[in-house]
Amino acid sequence: MTAPILTLAQILNRLTLTARWTLRDHQPGSDGRCPICRVTDCAVATAARDLLTTLKQTRWTGGGGTPDPWQSR
Structure with missing residues (x-):
């Protein structure tokens, strides 16, 4: 992406x-x-x-009839 502007999505x-990578890296070992x-x-x-948790609770929708990206199908 060349433009400095990112969409909300x-x-x-x-x-x-980033949160998932962080959780993977900080996964407790066998000693807890x-x-x-x-x-x-x-x-x-x-x-x-x-x-x-906050992102899942927010349930952001893209508008315009876009399906909820956090809802399981």
Whole structure:
């Protein structure tokens, strides 16, 4: 993309992907600790989970009859 302007859908998609990557990287190991932060209650993973929960609860629609991207089919 050459333009500096992103649509709302693109921003939401990038936020979702980033949160999923973060959760994958901060997945607790066998000892229950985050492999990056080395704590049992990783604040970064909690923030990523909260973001995904908020995005699902928002149920943003693209308008114009576009189906809800968060609804299971």
